[in-house]
Each structure stands twice: as C-alpha cells, then as structure tokens.
Amino acid sequence: MNPETTIKLALALPLAVVATTVFFGERQRNLRESFTLLGGVALFLAVALLVPAVTSGDRPATTLFEMIPGLAIAFEVEPLGMLFALVASGLWVVTTCYSIGYMRAHHEEHQTRFFTCFAIAIFAAIGAALAANMFTLFVFYEVLTLSTYPLVTHHGTEAARKGGRTYLGILLFTSVAFLLMAVVWTWMIAGTLDFRPGGILAGKADNTALCALLGLYVFGTGKAALMPFHRWLPAAMVAPTPVSALLHAVAVVKVGVFTVMKVAVYIFGIDLLKTTGISVWLMYVAGATILLASLVALTKNNLKARLAYSTISQLSYIVLGAMLANSWGVIGGSMHIAMHAFGKITLFFCAGAIYITAHKTEISDMRGIGRTMPFTTFAFLLGSLSVIGLPPFGGSWSKWYLALGATEAYQWPLVAVLMISSLLNIAYLMPIVVRGFFFAPVDGPEQPKMNEAPLLCVVPLCVTAVGSLALFFFADDVYQLLLPITLGSVP
Amino acid sequence: MEQHLPVLLIITPLIAAPLCVLVRQRVAVFGLALAVCWAVFAMAIMLLARVLDSGEITYQLGGWAAPWGIEYRIDTLSAFVLLFVSGIGAVVLSFAPHSIAREIRKDQHYLFFTEYLLCLTGLLGITITGDLFNLFVFLEISSLSAYALISLGARGGVPKTRRALIAAFHYLVMGTIGATFILIGIGLLYMMTGTLNMADMAVRLRETVEINGSFKQVNETRTVLVAFAFLSVGISLKMALFPLHMWLPNAYTYAPSVVTAFLAATATKVSVYILLRLIFTIVGAGFAFERLPLDTELMVLSMIGIVVASVTAIFQTNIKRMLAYSSVAQIGYIALGISFASPDGLTGAIVHLFNHALIKGGLFLAMGCLVLRLGSTELDDMRGIGRRMPWTMFAWVVGGLGLIGVPTTAGFISKWYLISAALERGWWPVAVLVLLSSLLAVAYVWRVVEAAYFQDAPEQHAEVTEAPVVMLIPTYALIGATIVFGLWTSVSAGVARQAAELLLEVTP
Numbered sequence: 001m002n003p004e005t006t007i008k009l010a011l012a013l014p015l016a017v018v019a020t021t022v023f024f025g026e027r028q029r030n031l032r033e034s035f036t037l038l039g040g041v042a043l044f045l046a047v048a049l050l051v052p053a054v055t056s057g058d059r060p061a062t063t064l065f066e067m068i069p070g071l072a073i074a075f076e077v078e079p080l081g082m083l084f085a086l087v088a089s090g091l092w093v094v095t096t097c098y099s100i101g102y103m104r105a106h107h108e109e110h111q112t113r114f115f116t117c118f119a120i121a122i123f124a125a126i127g128a129a130l131a132a133n134m135f136t137l138f139v140f141y142e143v144l145t146l147s148t149y150p151l152v153t154h155h156g157t158e159a160a161r162k163g164g165r166t167y168l169g170i171l172l173f174t175s176v177a178f179l180l181m182a183v184v185w186t187w188m189i190a191g192t193l194d195f196r197p198g199g200i201l202a203g204k205a206d207n208t209a210l211c212a213l214l215g216l217y218v219f220g221t222g223k224a225a226l227m228p229f230h231r232w233l234p235a236a237m238v239a240p241t242p243v244s245a246l247l248h249a250v251a252v253v254k255v256g257v258f259t260v261m262k263v264a265v266y267i268f269g270i271d272l273l274k275t276t277g278i279s280v281w282l283m284y285v286a287g288a289t290i291l292l293a294s295l296v297a298l299t300k301n302n303l304k305a306r307l308a309y310s311t312i313s314q315l316s317y318i319v320l321g322a323m324l325a326n327s328w329g330v331i332g333g334s335m336h337i338a339m340h341a342f343g344k345i346t347l348f349f350c351a352g353a354i355y356i357t358a359h360k361t362e363i364s365d366m367r368g369i370g371r372t373m374p375f376t377t378f379a380f381l382l383g384s385l386s387v388i389g390l391p392p393f394g395g396s397w398s399k400w401y402l403a404l405g406a407t408e409a410y411q412w413p414l415v416a417v418l419m420i421s422s423l424l425n426i427a428y429l430m431p432i433v434v435r436g437f438f439f440a441p442v443d444g445p446e447q448p449k450m451n452e453a454p455l456l457c458v459v460p461l462c463v464t465a466v467g468s469l470a471l472f473f474f475a476d477d478v479y480q481l482l483l484p485i486t487l488g489s490v491p
Numbered sequence: 492m493e494q495h496l497p498v499l500l501i502i503t504p505l506i507a508a509p510l511c512v513l514v515r516q517r518v519a520v521f522g523l524a525l526a527v528c529w530a531v532f533a534m535a536i537m538l539l540a541r542v543l544d545s546g547e548i549t550y551q552l553g554g555w556a557a558p559w560g561i562e563y564r565i566d567t568l569s570a571f572v573l574l575f576v577s578g579i580g581a582v583v584l585s586f587a588p589h590s591i592a593r594e595i596r597k598d599q600h601y602l603f604f605t606e607y608l609l610c611l612t613g614l615l616g617i618t619i620t621g622d623l624f625n626l627f628v629f630l631e632i633s634s635l636s637a638y639a640l641i642s643l644g645a646r647g648g649v650p651k652t653r654r655a656l657i658a659a660f661h662y663l664v665m666g667t668i669g670a671t672f673i674l675i676g677i678g679l680l681y682m683m684t685g686t687l688n689m690a691d692m693a694v695r696l697r698e699t700v701e702i703n704g705s706f707k708q709v710n711e712t713r714t715v716l717v718a719f720a721f722l723s724v725g726i727s728l729k730m731a732l733f734p735l736h737m738w739l740p741n742a743y744t745y746a747p748s749v750v751t752a753f754l755a756a757t758a759t760k761v762s763v764y765i766l767l768r769l770i771f772t773i774v775g776a777g778f779a780f781e782r783l784p785l786d787t788e789l790m791v792l793s794m795i796g797i798v799v800a801s802v803t804a805i806f807q808t809n810i811k812r813m814l815a816y817s818s819v820a821q822i823g824y825i826a827l828g829i830s831f832a833s834p835d836g837l838t839g840a841i842v843h844l845f846n847h848a849l850i851k852g853g854l855f856l857a858m859g860c861l862v863l864r865l866g867s868t869e870l871d872d873m874r875g876i877g878r879r880m881p882w883t884m885f886a887w888v889v890g891g892l893g894l895i896g897v898p899t900t901a902g903f904i905s906k907w908y909l910i911s912a913a914l915e916r917g918w919w920p921v922a923v924l925v926l927l928s929s930l931l932a933v934a935y936v937w938r939v940v941e942a943a944y945f946q947d948a949p950e951q952h953a954e955v956t957e958a959p960v961v962m963l964i965p966t967y968a969l970i971g972a973t974i975v976f977g978l979w980t981s982v983s984a985g986v987a988r989q990a991a992e993l994l995l996e997v998t999p
Contacts, residue, residue: 068907068980069988139898146897153945161945165937172895172933177926184910184922 003060010046014123040093076132085129099242101456120147125251134193166235178220199269211278223256227289234308241352249344257318264322273325286320287417294424327486329405336398342468346383349461353453368441377436379465384429386468394471497550497563508608524604528581535577539570564621568990586965594747609636641746658741665738672725679718730762733796736819743815748859756852771994789830797823801931811868831912837991839908846901853969854890860958875948891936900977
C-alpha cells in the first residue's frame with residue numbers, strides 16, 4: 001500500500017467506526033464496541049505504516065479536494081504530525097478499552113452518542129495531525145471543538161450545561177476572533193497557507209505586524225490553554241473521565257499545542273522567530289502560565305480539577321518550547337507532547353478508576369486508597385513521576401531539552417521557572433500518592449480488602465504507566481524522528 | 492424546445508397558478524404544483540448549464556427585438572439565482588402538505604398553492620428579465636402573492652392569533668412604499684433614456700447630451716441621481732436592509748412555516764439581485780460607488796444592522812422571530828460584501844445569497860416540524876425537545892452551526908470571502924466585526940441548543956414524537972446541502988466568483 005492511500009485510510013477508519021457505532025447502536029453494544037476497538041487498532045497500524053517513510057526522509061502527501069479555490073484540504077506527513085498521530089491513535093485504543101470498562105461499570109447513558117463523538121474527535125485529531133496547510137488544520141481544529149461538546153456535556157445536567165458553555169464559549173471565541181483572523185491574514189500576506197520548512201512569512205511583513213500575528217495565533221489556539229484563555233479546561237472536567245483522559249490530556253489540548261508548534265516551525269519558521277525576537281513576550285506569558293497554573297493546582301482538592309490545572313501548566317511547557325525558537329526548545333516541546341500524554345492520561349485513568357470503584361472525587365477523602373486499589377495507586381505514582389520529570393520516566397527527557405533550550409536562549413528566568421515548576425509538580429502530585437499508601441483510610445478497617453476497578457479499567461492504566469516508563473528508554477527514537485524539523489535552522 | 496427554456500421557466504408556473512384555482516381539489520392541486528416546481532427546477536439547472544457552457548443567453552419575448560420588445564437575459568448571476576430560488580421552491584413545496592394541514596385552514600389550501608406558484612413566478616421573473624418595467628411587474632406579482640401567503644397564517648394558524656393579518660398588512664404598506672419608490676425610479680430613468688431595456692439603458696446613461704447649453708453625460712444629470720436614490724431606497728426596503736427591515740420580523744413570525752421558509756430563503760435574496768443589477772449592470776459601479784457614496788452607506792448600515800439585529804435576536808423568546816432577526820443580520824453580510832466592490836467581496840455576497848438561502852430555508856423547515864408537533868414557536872416550549880424530536884433538532888443544530896459559520900458548513904465559505912475582502916482592503920475593523928458577529932450568532936443559536944438538550948420538557952409536551960419522515964426528507968435536503976456546499980464549493984463559490992467577475996467586468 002502506498003503512503004498516499006495509507007493517509008486516506010487513516011482518515012477513513014475513524015469515520016468507519018462512526019458508521020458502525022451508529023449502525024449497531026445500543027442494542028448490539030458488544031458488536032459496537034468490538035468495531036470501535038478494531039477500528040482503533042487498524043488506525044494505529046495505518047499510522048504506524050507511515051513511520052518508515054517519514055524516518056527515511058519522505059513526506060507522503062495527498063490532496064483531497066479544494067474547499068475554496070486555492071485552499072485545499074490536503075495532508076502531508078512530517079515528523080511532528082507523525083509523532084502526534086502515533087500518540088493520539090495509540091492512546092485511542094487504550095482509552096477505548098478503558099471507556100468500555102468505565103461506561104459499563106458506571107451505567108452511563110447515551111453510550112452510542114458517546115462512542116460516535118469520540119470517533120469523530122479522533123478523526124479530527126488525526127486530520128489535524130496530518131494537515132498539510134493551516135487551512136486544513138483550522139477546519140479540523142473546529143471539528144474537534146464541536147464534536148467534543150456533546151462529550152463534555154454528556155451528563156446533560158445543569159453543571160454540564162454550564163461547563164459546556166464555558167468550554168464552547170472560550171474555544172469558539174478564541175478560534176473565531178483570533179485564529180481565523182490570523183489564518184486569513186496569513187493567507188493575504190503570504191499567498192499560501194502551506195506548512196513549509198523554514199516558514200512562509202519571512203520578509204512578508206514588518207516585525208510589529210508579525211508580532212501581532214504571532215499573538216493572534218498563540219492566543220487564538222485556545223486549546224493550548226495559555227492564560228488568560230485557560231478557563232475552559234477545568235470547566236470541561238464535568239465530562240466523564242475517559243473523555244477527560246483522552247481529550248483533555250491527549251487529543252484536544254495536544255491539538256492546541258501542536259498547532260502552536262506547527263505555526264512556530266512551519267508558518268513563521270524558527271529562524272524568523274529567533275532573529276526578530278517577536279516571540280520573547282510569549283515565552284514569559286507561557287512561563288507565567290506554568291507557575292500560576294501549578295500554584296492553582298496546589299489549592300484544588302478535587303482530583304480532576306487538580307489534574308486540569310496541572311495540564312494547563314504542562315501545556316505551557318510546550319508553548320514555551322515553541323516560543324524559545326531554537327532546536328532544543330522545539331524538540332523538547334514536541335517531545336513533551338508525547339511524554340506528557342502518557343503521564344497525564346495515566347493520572348486521569350486513575351482518577352476515573354478511583355471514582356467508579358470508591359466513588360471518591362476529593363483528594364482529602366483518598367486516604368488509604370492505595371490499600372484497596374494498589375495497582376491504580378501505583379500507576380498513579382508512575383504517571384506522577386513522569387509528569388514531574390524524574391528519571392527513569394519519559395517526562396525527564398522533554399524537560400531536560402526544554403531546560404537546554406531556555407539556557408541556549410539565555411532566558412535564565414525561564415530556566416528558573418522550569419525548575420520551580422518541577423518542585424511544584426512534586427508538591428501537588430506526591431501528596432496524593434503518599435496519602436494513598438501511608439495514611440489510614442477515612443473510615444472502615446485498617447487493612448481493608450483489595451477492591452480494584454474493573455479489569456478493563458486497570459489494564460489500560462497500567463499499560464500507559466508502563467508506557468511512560470518505556471518512553472524513557474525509547475526517547476532517542478523520538479529524538480531522531482523529530483530531529484529533521486529543526487534542520488536548516490541556525491543551531 | 493431548448494431555445495424556449497427561458498420563457499417556459501416563467502409561464503409554466505404562471506399558467507399552473509390559475510389552474511390550481513380551477514381544480515381546487517387539494518391532492519390534485521398539490522400534485523400539479525409539485526410537478527411544476529420540480530420541472531422549473533430542472534429547467535433552471537439546464538439554463539445554468541447552458542450559461543456556464545456558452546455564456547449569456549438572450550430571449551426575445553414574442554419575437555419582438557430587444558429595445559422595443561421585452562427581452563429575457565440570463566447571465567451567470569441570474570442563472571445562479573434562478574437555480575437556488577427554483578430549487579428552494581421545489582424542496583419547500585415538497586415539505587408543505589403536512590405542515591399546511593396543521594397551519595392553514597383546509598378550504599384555503601388551493602389558495603396557498605396558487606399564491607405559492609405566483610410568488611415563485613414573480614421571483615423567477617425578476618431574475619430572468621432584462622426589462623426594467625417587466626421587472627417591476629414581476630416584483631408586484633411576487634409581493635402581492637407574498638402578502639396573501641403571509642395572511643394565510645391568520646386562520647387556523649399556529650399560534651392561534653390573527654396577528655398574521657396585521658403583519659401582512661404592515662408588509663403590504665412597507666412593500667408598496669418600496670415598490671412605489673422603485674416605480675418612480677424606473678419612471679425617471681425612462682424619462683431620461685427613453686428605454687426600459689437594462690442593457691440599452693446602461694449604454695444610454697453614458698451618452699453625452701446637451702442640457703441647458705452644456706454638454707454632459709446623461710448619468711450626470713440630477714434626474715438620474717434622484718432616480719437612483721429612489722431605486723436604491725426602494726430596493727433596500729424590499730431586501731430588509733437595516734433600518735428598513737421593520738416589516739420583516741412580524742411577517743416571518745406569523746406566516747405559516749412553509750411560507751416563512753420560502754420567503755426567507757428567496758424573497759429578500761431576489762431583492763438583493765435587483766440591487767446588484769441596478770448597481771453593476773445599469774448605472775455601473777463607478778457611478779454608484781465613486782460618484783455616489785453607496786458603498787460607504789451600505790457598509791455602515793450593514794455593519795450597524797449586523798450588530799443590532801444579532802443582539803436583538805439574542806433576546807427573542809419566539810424562535811421564528813429570532814431567526815427573522817438573524818435574517819436581517821445576514822442581509823447585512825450580503826450588503827457588506829457588495830460594499831467592498833471587489834471580486835472577493837462580491838463573491839462573498841453572491842455566495843452568501845445562496846448559502847444563506849439554504850441555511851435559513853433548512854432552519855425554517857425544521858421550525859415547521861417543531862410547529863407541527865408542538866404547536867408553538869416559543870423557546871419555552873422547545874425545552875427538552877432534543878430527546879423527543881432528535882432528527883429535527885439535529886437538523887436545527889446543523890443549520891445553526893451554518894449561521895455561526897463554523898468550518899465545513901456553507902456559512903464558513905461566505906465568511907471566509909468577506910473577511911478576505913475586508914483584509915484585502917485593509918479594513919481591519921470590518922473584519923473584526925464580521926468575526927465578532929459570528930459570536931453573537933453563537934449566543935442566539937446556543938440558547939436554543941441548551942433549552943432543547945439540557946432542560947426538561949414541560950408536561951404538556953411529554954408525549955411529543957418525531958416529525959413524519961416526509962417532512963424530514965426536505966428538511967435534510969436543505970440542511971445536508973449546507974454541509975455539501977460547505978465542503979464542495981465549485982458550484983456555489985465557483986459560479987459566484989464567475990458572476991462577480993462578470994459584474995465587475997474583470998477578466999479572470
């Protein structure tokens with residue numbers, strides 16, 4: 001199969017899953033979910049099939065059709081998108097297993113709608129990952145926003161309505177008011193929206209305009225949750241936990257930072273950012289977000305809310321990496337997309353497992369949870385360590401490269417920010433584990449019986465926890481995959 | 492046969508209309524009207540294909556040569572407008588039977604079909620004719636039948652009020668003022684040029700004549716200026732350009748759903764077509780935009796209109812009225828596109844004629860489904876309806892997304908062109924306003940979404956079921972089209988671009 005067909009297949013598979021999900025519906029839910037799993041595995045394989053071509057330097061591309069004359073829906077696989085597509089499709093399979101366990105154990109309603117929207121969201125994430133131009137990326141970005149709204153508001157309660165309103169309001173506002181403006185503006189001054197190595201904007205406008213344009217892009221990508229447009233992320237935590245796990249640790253938020261990274265590397269070009277210095281102010285916005293969000297996370301007693309603020313903080317690492325505009329920063333940021341995905345999805349899985357088994361959402365109630373749910377709590381420990389960035393976990397590499405990037409840019413305050421933030425990560429994640437393992441349960445016997453979540457929940461979270469450990473050892477492969485995106489830039 | 496298509500397109504519905512009165516029997520009348528509408532749509536497709544293939548078509552009515560006889564003249568723009576007006580006409584009529592059974596008294600059904608066909612004839616006639624007075628005649632045919640169509644909502648209407656009569660009367664008064672202005676304008680132009688043929692008039696307006704001893708072009712005379720003023724105000728009234736839109740909300744709210752869907756999708760659009768003809772074919776863009784500040788006027792009024800109407804829409808509790816205010820805002824987008832007087836802007840305006848016709852037509856058809864089951868258009872009655880009428884509400888939501896202009900819907904395509912046109916001119920505030928106004932659309936669309944999906948149904952609507960399939964099919968035909976034309980734009984935007992370039996006389 002040639003790579004062009006594989007790209008089309010990768011886009012068609014989630015849609016096929018949508019069709020089978022709707023077709024089988026609630027009545028044959030085993031078949032419905034078998035096909036979801038099957039589609040997920042096939043999607044991952046299809047994406048993986050593209051890897052050899054990309055590592056050998058090819059850029060498989062295909063154009064579907066022109067939506068507006070001159071503006072095509074087109075796809076091109078380059079290393080950054082390759083990595084993101086791999087992560088998203090791989091974790092979709094794991095999350096599907098988890099969702100089946102979670103949704104059934106929790107007797108959730110509207111499961112068909114849930115799995116349908118889930119598949120559409122993955123379709124959008126894959127489309128965004130493989131997009132060959134900013135226009136295609138924008139279209140999929142918006143499809144993702146809308147397809148996740150029913151997931152966020154899944155419970156249909158008053159709280160869900162409010163959360164959904166914030167979610168949609170901020171994401172639509174930023175993308176329509178800023179991002180769309182930035183896209184049309186780029187189209188006007190550059191005459192193209194293609195992602196090209198080295199960027200398309202060099203010499204097209206003066207620095208003030210470019211600075212404004214970059215601001216529009218970075219703040220317009222509301223999904224990157226840069227402060228002050230971060231409120232949607234905690235609001236979206238009203239969603240069922242599998243949604244929070246995949247969408248708000250992987251697909252949605254990562255599409256956001258992925259967009260920022262793509263814009264920095266392929267629209268502006270690293271060199272342009274570095275020589276003009278137009279991204280410096282955004283480095284500090286990202287740095288401030290890293291610290292502030294970590295501090296807010298400390299104050300949250302609700303586990304999902306704490307994880308949400310932790311995500312906001314970690315996303316800004318990636319934005320910071322992009323804005324540092326040197327190869328270490330870009331590679332570190334891109335790598336963090338994968339590393340953080342594995343770590344954070346583990347944490348969310350654990351939060352969901354604790355919720356459906358022990359019905360606990362508040363951290364203060366989770367004392368002694370390690371005695372009843374040892375696997376879950378241990379996985380939580382592993383995920384936490386990766387998010388903090390301690391060896392031997394994947395997160396240590398990305399943070400290492402980010403620190404190198406900040407040093408190379410002579411941004412000493414930002415190096416300090418990275419260090420302080422790691423300490424804050426320890427402060428807000430470790431107490432949960434410590435309480436779980438070493439504190440006595442709130443009520444009940446001192447040594448309660450083991451009462452783990454359903455197997456379909458525990459296995460996925462162990463898999464992702466082990467994954468974040470394994471990424472430490474495979475970091476070089478990721479590094480080699482990503483290296484070409486910085487080529488051509490001044491070292 | 493083939494060369495007589497232009498006239499067949501008009502006389503088929505024109506003859507069928509009185510036949511409906513003679514037949515009277517409801518099923519037969521419906522069958523006749525339906526056959527005629529689809530036949531007209533087929534003819535419009537053939538005409539568009541021919542125009543795209545071989546350029547402008549002219550047809551001399553009765554064989555009388557052009558400046559003296561009436562001439563039908565079909566270029567890309569008119570073929571495009573004919574296409575979607577007849578298409579909407581056919582789809583909406585297919586939707587009609589169940590809906591009018593609920594909303595119009597049974598003994599008036601044959602009147603509905605008669606007036607519907609007459610209105611369609613008038614709208615198609617305006618679009619096809621190359622003769623200014625003939626245009627006025629068709630305008631009156633369509634307007635009078637529209638007044639009558641709206642007033643049908645007074646008896647057996649839903650909700651049970653007779654306010655449709657007042658709405659229709661209000662529209663009649665305002666519409667007649669507009670038509671009178673247009674007639675005065677036409678009269679003055681005729682006085683100055685001695686012709687009613689648009690193409691001929693365009694030539695004669697540029698001729699040099701001697702007036703009071705000095706030589707100047709005809710279009711430099713004050714009479715022509717006055718004529719233009721009358722015409723543009725009259726047409727603006729007809730197209731409900733802010734602040735001349737006062738007739739529209741009530742008319743759309745109290746008319747039967749089918750009528751609202753048809754008029755909202757076609758009537759104001761055809762009025763915009765007249766404005767385009769006036770500006771670009773008759774007096775010329777240079778006259779309207781350089782000698783006279785029509786572009787500035789259109790821009791300012793449309794921008795105010797977009798904001799005011801969108802904000803007003805947010806506060807409506809009657810959803811039909813909310814959509815009506817949204818229509819006023821959308822007309823603003825179209826007028827804004829015209830005011831740019833650039834290929835991108837005009838493409839945006841023309842393609843939005845088409846896209847908005849589909850979106851609003853689809854939305855009002857979905858409203859028709861809701862009215863059938865709920866007997867109300869109030870937001871309060873729509874609570875919890877998302878679970879009871881999932882298909883209808885899904886269509887409504889997709890239409891609403893089109894109004895907002897999210898990517899992959901037709902509304903996005905229009906918005907893209909408008910924003911590009913604004914940035915091309917360097918008019919930043921305009922671009923910002925277009926973007927922000929789509930957020931206002933989010934506000935009014937989402938009120939309905941939240942009511943329909945997040946609130947519990949009131950008790951009296953606990954037993955409500957989904958609308959019949961025969962109504963859902965036409966609704967989805969239009970709503971589906973908004974997605975199709977949001978992805979595949981070679982017909983919509985492609986033809987609109989060609990029409991815009993022909994109007995601006997730039998070679999592609």
